[in-house]
Amino acid sequence: MKKQTFILKNHYQEESDVMVQAQLEINNKIIKLKFKVKGKVNNYIFPKLSTQQRANNLWKSTCCELFFAHDGEKRYREINISPSAQWNIYQLKEYRGLLEEEKNLSEPTIKTVQEEDCYQLSFQYHLDEEIVEKNLIFNLAVVLLNVDEVRSFYTINRTTKAVDFHDKEHWILA
Numbered sequence: 001m002k003k004q005t006f007i008l009k010n011h012y013q014e015e016s017d018v019m020v021q022a023q024l025e026i027n028n029k030i031i032k033l034k035f036k037v038k039g040k041v042n043n044y045i046f047p048k049l050s051t052q053q054r055a056n057n058l059w060k061s062t063c064c065e066l067f068f069a070h071d072g073e074k075r076y077r078e079i080n081i082s083p084s085a086q087w088n089i090y091q092l093k094e095y096r097g098l099l100e101e102e103k104n105l106s107e108p109t110i111k112t113v114q115e116e117d118c119y120q121l122s123f124q125y126h127l128d129e130e131i132v133e134k135n136l137i138f139n140l141a142v143v144l145l146n147v148d149e150v151r152s153f154y155t156i157n158r159t160t161k162a163v164d165f166h167d168k169e170h171w172i173l174a
Contacts, residue, residue, distance in 0.1 A: 008142055008154035011163050017043055020154040022140040026131055033123040035064045041119045045145045047084035055086035062145045064121055067165055068138040081123045085110045096166050136174040141165040
């Protein structure tokens with residue numbers, strides 16, 4: 001798979017003081033993600049870098065996400081990454097099913113850089129199985145928590161429905 005870069009859309013079409021960009025690259029067993037938030041980044045809360053570890057409920061603060069599956073399969077995976085370096089990888093057997101943590105995982109590599117007008121997060125992970133790129137569908141998403149503790153949601157395809165990054169109808173083919 002070639003690198004694919006996207007400008008994510010604000011879900012509610014609100015006027016935004018930032019631009020959110022996401023990049024995905026998958027090669028065999030390696031997933032590489034890069035997220036960049038440019039603009040008035042000081043208006044948002046980026047949790048301070050801490051000990052890299054698995055954690056749940058990362059979406060409640062600023063969080064970057066990848067959802068992926070093979071087209072036509074109910075089963076899919078969800079990766080969540082916090083600027084704090086907390087992360088998790090889940091498997092779901094069906095739409096919005098029970099979040100089951102992936103087992104026997106290696107540690108991902110997470111790097112962050114914050115500048116005056118730009119915040120960047122990169123994530124690299126080696127899966128225990130090769131990903132067949134044929135018919136692979138995915139969604140990239142970012143949740144931004146602002147200083148007033150209001151969340152904004154960014155994704156590849158905006159919908160008129162409630163925010164639902166899990167809805168494969170709005171995912172795209174790799």
